[in-house]
Each structure stands twice: as C-alpha cells, then as structure tokens.
Amino acid sequence: MNYFILSQDERIASAVEPTGVFDVIRQEWLTTEYQDELDEAVIQFDIKQKKENDYLDFLDRPIPLYSNRLKTIIHKFAPKLFVKSVVLVDRERIKQDLYWLMILPRVNCLSEQSEFHRDGSLKRLVLDPDKIGRHTIFQIEGIREPYIIIDLRLAEALLRRDFFGIRLKKVEQAGRRMSHAHD
Structure with missing residues (x-):
C-alpha cells in the first residue's frame, strides 16, 4: 500500500485563515483523550479579514479543518473517526461556513x-507499512x-473529485527508496 501526506496547497495565498483558535480550544484537546471536552464545546472561529478569502477543502493551519465535502469522503473510509463541527465566521461579509475537526489516531x-x-x-x-495496520487516515x-x-485508496478517492486546495505527496516506505517525491 502506498501512503501520502495530505496538506493544504500553500500556493493559494488567498486561503481563509481561522484566527484565535487556541483562545477557543486547547492544543491537548486535539487528541483522543480529550474527545469529551471537545464534544461539549461550541467551536467558532473568526477568520482573518482579507480582500479575498478562498474556502479550501482542507486547511492545515493552525489546526487541520476539513470541508463538509471532504469530511463526507473521509468518513466513508474511516467511519469511526471522531468529528466535531466548527464554524468559520466572516463578520465583515456576514457569512458562516461549516468545517470539521477530526481527531485522528x-x-x-x-x-x-x-x-x-x-x-x-x-x-x-x-514509514514502516507493517506497523500501520488498517489505518486509512492517521498522524x-x-x-x-x-x-x-x-x-x-483514500488518495485515489480524493483525486477522482474536484477538491480545491489539497496537495498529496507520496511518502517513502521502508525497503522502497524513492528517487523523488510526487505531488
């Protein structure tokens, strides 16, 4: 099985940026041990005001957030993942967008x-593929x-759809030397 790093496409300078994230949630809440605290929280982040804001399907800064479409596909492959709704608020344009926070194993x-x-x-x-087991998405x-x-399998499912702002980079595996990385 091949594996890929999922990341935000940093070439899109106008990507929406949540602000005040760690004023609302604690870093340690982003682990499986704190799901109860996260589950009870109402999470809403203002966004940084810019001339233009593009709502990518995946934001990885300051925390990973997934669009509703992306969450739906990932959930088909990993239905037991903990997910929490997050609202991104654009006060200037009076707009709210739904994103999802996922706690990955x-x-x-x-x-x-x-x-x-x-x-x-x-x-x-x-990576040592023998240690990964049946995980589809993880850290x-x-x-x-x-x-x-x-x-x-998940990478192929993502590539078959027109997601915006996602990059995939192949990861080297033990016993398989890669000459160069692919996007």
Missing part, C-alpha cells in the same frame, strides 16, 4: 530508516511535525 509507524535533524525535526520520513506518533497520512 496517532500511529507508531516510523521506520528506523527515518532521519532527524539535530534539533529533533524530521529530515527524512520513512504519526513520535515526530513533532503534524503530518496527516492517508492511504492509496
């Missing part, structure tokens, strides 16, 4: 071939980077 799947810089940041990501345990990893 953290999987200890780093290969020993992974490499780190001296400061602990990831230099080379290599990696043991690294500080908040990468969201999806499997090939």
